[in-house]
Amino acid sequence: MTNGINPREMILEILLQIEEGEHSHIAIRSALSKYQFLPRQERAFITRVCEGTLEYRIQIDYILDSFSKVTVDKMKPPIREILRSAVYQLRYMDSVPDSAVCNEAVKLTQRKGFYNLKPFVNGVLRTIAREMDQVKFPSREENLVRSLSVEYSMPEQLVERWLEAYGEETTEKILKDFLEEKPLTVRCRTYLNSQEAIVKSLTDQGVKVEPAPYLPYACHISGFDHILALDAFINGKILVQDVSSMLVAEAADPQKGDYVIDVCAAPGGKSLHVGDKMEGFGTVDARDVSQYKVNLIEENIRRTNSINVQAKVQDATIFDQESELLADIVLADVPCSGYGVIGKKPDIKYRVTPQKQEEIVILQRTILDRAANYVKPRGTLIFSTCTIAKEENEENMMWFLQNYPFKLESLDPCLPEELHSETTALGYLQLLPGVHKTDGFFIAKFRRK
Numbered sequence: 001m002t003n004g005i006n007p008r009e010m011i012l013e014i015l016l017q018i019e020e021g022e023h024s025h026i027a028i029r030s031a032l033s034k035y036q037f038l039p040r041q042e043r044a045f046i047t048r049v050c051e052g053t054l055e056y057r058i059q060i061d062y063i064l065d066s067f068s069k070v071t072v073d074k075m076k077p078p079i080r081e082i083l084r085s086a087v088y089q090l091r092y093m094d095s096v097p098d099s100a101v102c103n104e105a106v107k108l109t110q111r112k113g114f115y116n117l118k119p120f121v122n123g124v125l126r127t128i129a130r131e132m133d134q135v136k137f138p139s140r141e142e143n144l145v146r147s148l149s150v151e152y153s154m155p156e157q158l159v160e161r162w163l164e165a166y167g168e169e170t171t172e173k174i175l176k177d178f179l180e181e182k183p184l185t186v187r188c189r190t191y192l193n194s195q196e197a198i199v200k201s202l203t204d205q206g207v208k209v210e211p212a213p214y215l216p217y218a219c220h221i222s223g224f225d226h227i228l229a230l231d232a233f234i235n236g237k238i239l240v241q242d243v244s245s246m247l248v249a250e251a252a253d254p255q256k257g258d259y260v261i262d263v264c265a266a267p268g269g270k271s272l273h274v275g276d277k278m279e280g281f282g283t284v285d286a287r288d289v290s291q292y293k294v295n296l297i298e299e300n301i302r303r304t305n306s307i308n309v310q311a312k313v314q315d316a317t318i319f320d321q322e323s324e325l326l327a328d329i330v331l332a333d334v335p336c337s338g339y340g341v342i343g344k345k346p347d348i349k350y351r352v353t354p355q356k357q358e359e360i361v362i363l364q365r366t367i368l369d370r371a372a373n374y375v376k377p378r379g380t381l382i383f384s385t386c387t388i389a390k391e392e393n394e395e396n397m398m399w400f401l402q403n404y405p406f407k408l409e410s411l412d413p414c415l416p417e418e419l420h421s422e423t424t425a426l427g428y429l430q431l432l433p434g435v436h437k438t439d440g441f442f443i444a445k446f447r448r449k
């Protein structure tokens with residue numbers, strides 16, 4: 001315990017919030033921001049246990065159900081989360097002795113007022129600590145979907161869909177990659193600063209900087225506590241962005257002086273990148289659906305002093321007549337299921353429903369329909385998502401080609417050679433985690449006829 005704050009109690013509160021529907025990264029960030037004085041090691045422990053417990057929830061529940069008479073779904077929420085986070089530590093964190101994990105879980109059970117459940121928590125955890133190796137996991141031969149689901153802690157319906165779309169080998173690569181820890185990726189704004197100066201500023205503050213794949217200005221950074229305390233961040237020299245997302249501005253290939261509309265822009269990563277590529281010339285109209293979202297874009301515009309990017313509230317499902325046929329480039333980086341970023345936001349995998357999937361495709365098509373109208377003749381439309389669901393990507397792309405006066409245009413002149421393929425020559429790219437060295441992401445480039 002440090003300064004009266006019990007890390008395991010914080011973990012429990014965060015996990016309960018996530019169970020109630022809060023996004024994991026928001027729940028963790030807001031809890032930690034309340035206790036900024038916590039030592040770095042303790043913050044890292046809290047983050048790791050919360051993220052790990054969530055990432056491995058299906059596997060953890062399988063283990064708990066193998067040892068507990070009360071199944072996980074029948075447990076009281078605080079007990080369930082105490083047990084889940086303890087099993088995560090027992091299985092995946094060698095740094096914490098098993099006895100400490102069990103003792104702390106029992107103490108927390110008592111502190112939360114569940115005196116009568118202390119023996120239960122104690123018994124289940126001590127048995128698991130002793131007999132973890134004897135758990136009989138589902139075998140691939142008997143049931144491939146169930147086996148992959150438990151091994152990689154992914155809901156069966158997603159495993160099933162990806163097996164069908166990508167086959168066993170690729171699906172396993174994707175599933176494995178989602179569980180791997182990754183450093184943060186940033187875009188160095190080399191249009192205003194030299195890469196060397198940016199890297200020096202970071203390393204001077206003790207940050208480890210490594211080149212990220214595919215793009216020379218993309219870096220992996222690690223070994224720091226708060227990004228908000230880094231000079232390169234404060235001064236707008238770096239922006240947090242995955243390489244997959246940086247490829248959108250590469251695919252758009254804006255020219256100085258272009259008029260660009262980004263219909264789903266918040267928090268502004270791609271708009272700002274396009275603005276940088278135009279070196280301060282032209283205009284990027286960065287739009288999003290709410291004032292809250294537009295404030296996020298404005299914050300980034302201010303921090304980066306991006307003079308050619310402007311933000312405004314505009315619902316992309318409502319046709320904006322004033323923009324008709326005006327834009328050289330339209331970016332439609334539409335809201336999506338987010339399956340490509342499950343590695344960073346594990347709660348996404350637990351929120352999947354077939355109904356939501358259908359609704360999201362309808363929303364995407366509505367946005368594409370409106371966005372198409374803003375592209376001037378011979379202009380460019382970039383359609384992108386951070387998902388690996390075919391109905392949101394290839395199927396939407398085909399639907400668009402069949403219904404609108406656009407054709408696909410090769411991405412190869414804009415992409416690094418390592419990413420060239422049959423589909424990039426045609427005009428689209430599906431990045432898959434574990435296959436490519438990025439998040440899962442889709443980009444299609446259309447040109448108006």
Ligand SMILES: C[S@@+](CC[C@H](N)C(=O)[O-])C[C@H]1O[C@@H](n2cnc3c(N)ncnc32)[C@H](O)[C@@H]1O
Pocket residue numbers: 245263264265266267268269270271287288289290293314315316317333334335336386
């Ligand atoms: C994938 S994110 C965009 C990320 C952004 N392009 C970037 O690079 O930082 C999708 C965005 O679509 C926005 N959105 C959802 N529905 C919308 C609508 N009807 N009109 C405009 N934006 C919408 C969301 O608020 C969200 O910011």
